[in-house]
Amino acid sequence: MIEYYDISGCYILRPWACSVWDHIRDFFDREIKLLGVENAYFPMFVSKSALEKEADHIADFAPEVAWVTKSGQSDLAEPIALRPTSETIMYPSFAKWIRSHRDLPLKINQWANVVRWEFKNPTPFLRTREFLWQEGHTAYETKPEADKEVLQILELYRRVYEEYLAVPVIKGKKSEKEKFAGGLYTTTVEAIIPSTGRGVQGATSHNLGQNFSKMFDILIEDNDRPGQKKHVWQNSWGLTTRTIGVMIMLHGDNKGLVLPPRVASLQAVIVPCGITASLSEADRAALMAYGKQVEDALRAGGIRVKFDDRDNYTPGYKFNHWELRGVPLRIEVGPRDMKNKQIVAVRRDTGEKTSHSVDNIATTAKTLLTTIQDSLLARATAVRDAHVRRIENWEDFVPALNAKCAVLAPWCDETPCEEDIKKSSAKVDTDDGSGAAMGAKSLCKPFEQPELKAGQKCVKCDKPAKVFCLFGRSY
Ligand SMILES: O=C1CCCN[C@@H]1CCCn1cnc2ccccc2c1=O
16 A cells, blocks of 8 residues: 655555555545635745744744755755645735625635645655645635534545545544644544554544634725625635544455545455366356356446456465455355355355355445445444543543553643643553553544533543543554
8 A cells, every 4th residue: 555765654555555645545536626615726836925924823834844955056046835734825826816895705725735844753655744635725704614624624524534444433522732723713523543442533524613714915995895805714624644643544344445435446355265176167168258247247237346357366266365455345166156256255254155146236335335334443442442431530541641542531621731731641551561552632622522510520530520521542
């Protein structure tokens, strides 16, 4: 899926990974166009003066900005940054394009790469110095319109994860500490990785309020106050190739990758079996023709299929080859299957083997692939639920983290307390001092809230709890 590269934090996305991104992009692009969003493309370079226009929150991110300072031997007059995100690249143009409420709503999306020179240890897919993403940037006359779109996009992100990647996510709102500082509020879809118990931010949809329209003077006539102008309300939202890493971690098993059918480059692979020395040349040729027939029927049914007729590998080698690569369905065809006009189907997720008539094989395969897709999500949801612990007392908090669980706890919703929780949960709880464990941060305040008991106290401080919040170690 990936190849290493001689620059730290940079990786090559090979076709097997790229095709997952292609499927995600096809779905998301189709859906945002139904919402009236149009794609555009802006320069990847941003001048220092433009980038620093939103000085306040840029400070947090400044160390991650990569700069071009020379061309050839000569220094550039002013250093130019590589886009880490495109607000400061797009919004000066938005100010030119938006003069009246008739120019609204403006809905722009960009599929591109961004560069963030992170120093935390790079991880394929999850933390890379260049990654692919889409970034949506919209402008509305009123806040309610912006609020509505924030949730429409967040629902599309949930669908990318649950309907395509078979990854269950929790929708919620970021805390003041964790939100995008340049915005009004941030909504998010959070995944929990059971093997580590750590949370991972899946995608974010921000309401920027009027912060950026005030910075960039994006103004329209205020019809309610003749002669007066008012700032537009803006959203921005992003989904990245980190999605692929989450899918790998959630569904992989000891045999390798497990691909959800809806994003699998290859959904079914046909392997001819039982080709022994005793099989006549004629029967061998007939079996290969049969395999080809099955391949043609599946492809005609819209299934991404390959007949593995390589004559230099055994069936067993081929089984391993495609299991490692996560192909959801293997179709075995042997002389007896051919005689009985049958095939044998093997599911990659469960290993279950079933025989089927070759008639309507495309329908049969589609049904199997749907079963696999649904079963992957159902199983991942059950496992994720087992890794979220609802607790109300602090003494249960760190043990839950150490049991590879995220914690859903009543919370006062105050930043000092959030910082205290992070610090206090960073201490190791085992007396063997096995290395400092990372502290828990707030992942989101889930939209789906359990009932808060009257008088419920915050899990950490003694203030009244205002909300249930999901906490966890994170990527
Ligand atoms: O999330 C998104 C969704 C897509 C559009 N941008 C928003 C907010 C990006 C926040 N951000 C994140 N890393 C950065 C890194 C360097 C400079 C600036 C930034 C920065 O503004």
